[in-house]
Amino acid sequence: MYFDCESAMPSYNRLMKNAFKLLLLTTIGISACTAQTSPNQATIEPLSSAEISIYDQIAPPISEHMKSPSILVFSKTREWRHEDGIAGAHMHMIRLARKMGYGTFSTENGAVFNKDDLAKFSIVVMNNFTGDGLSPQQEAVLENWVKEGGGLLALHGSGDSSHKDWPWYSDEVIGPTFVSHPMDPQLQEARVEMLAPNHPIAKKIPAEWRAIEEWYTFDSVPNENFTVIAGIDESTYSPVNNVYGDVSDLRMGEGAENHPIIWSRCIGKGRTFYSAIGHMETAYDNPVYQQLLENAARWVAHETDKDGKGC
Numbered sequence: 001m002y003f004d005c006e007s008a009m010p011s012y013n014r015l016m017k018n019a020f021k022l023l024l025l026t027t028i029g030i031s032a033c034t035a036q037t038s039p040n041q042a043t044i045e046p047l048s049s050a051e052i053s054i055y056d057q058i059a060p061p062i063s064e065h066m067k068s069p070s071i072l073v074f075s076k077t078r079e080w081r082h083e084d085g086i087a088g089a090h091m092h093m094i095r096l097a098r099k100m101g102y103g104t105f106s107t108e109n110g111a112v113f114n115k116d117d118l119a120k121f122s123i124v125v126m127n128n129f130t131g132d133g134l135s136p137q138q139e140a141v142l143e144n145w146v147k148e149g150g151g152l153l154a155l156h157g158s159g160d161s162s163h164k165d166w167p168w169y170s171d172e173v174i175g176p177t178f179v180s181h182p183m184d185p186q187l188q189e190a191r192v193e194m195l196a197p198n199h200p201i202a203k204k205i206p207a208e209w210r211a212i213e214e215w216y217t218f219d220s221v222p223n224e225n226f227t228v229i230a231g232i233d234e235s236t237y238s239p240v241n242n243v244y245g246d247v248s249d250l251r252m253g254e255g256a257e258n259h260p261i262i263w264s265r266c267i268g269k270g271r272t273f274y275s276a277i278g279h280m281e282t283a284y285d286n287p288v289y290q291q292l293l294e295n296a297a298r299w300v301a302h303e304t305d306k307d308g309k310g311c
């Protein structure tokens, strides 16, 4: 269920509608808005007052002049905030969208995940999204949008362990659970190996390449529902956490196939992609990674692989 007052205010522009909604929410309560229920959300409980203070309730205004197709870049954080990584991904996605002929809309407002607004986008980028930032209603809208054919790109911190409140996202989109990353040194160069060379996301990508990153370690490799696109060779960097003391040995195993770092999946009619790369703004300067992200964006948007062989 989500709240929408547009049907009650047909002559106002979006900004005025949102101001009206805010007034309603703060003075006479959310029950004044029209409660709309979509079929897949019928069992979701109404938000408590505590939840209303956490989750965004009023969708950001989206220009009617926004290009179509378009990419939504979402970078809300309620846990660790990657200022550099968010800025780097944000700048890069704007550049990539221009190259692809797409528009972009960037926000940290989770209320953008309503059915009407999400229908305006072909790709959603979870840009270092952390923590419990979406209401159950907003989560259900995004899940349904993916299943109906949407393309989701999740970057770096978006795959940390802070999303356990949202099992569909943490289990079905991300998969393995983040454990930790090396410290001292935190950023290291490592050899990346492509593990699905015939996948559309691997097009024009060399079989091996190098990147400087804060390399994530996960508790397992992705299960059989995922396609592992790339992994890293642990012998080319020091997979040790020397600082926090809780976990020191971050090895997952010899061979890149035992330490996946990028993977994809098809869910319903939709396609998802996760890359653990992107701690620093400079991650997006790597031309190989730029090409890989373009391949991923075109793949999740169904521009390539129309018959779904990459699923």
Ligand SMILES: [Zn+2]
Residues within 6 Å of the ligand: 082, 156, 157, 214, 278, 279
């Ligand atoms: Zn990071």
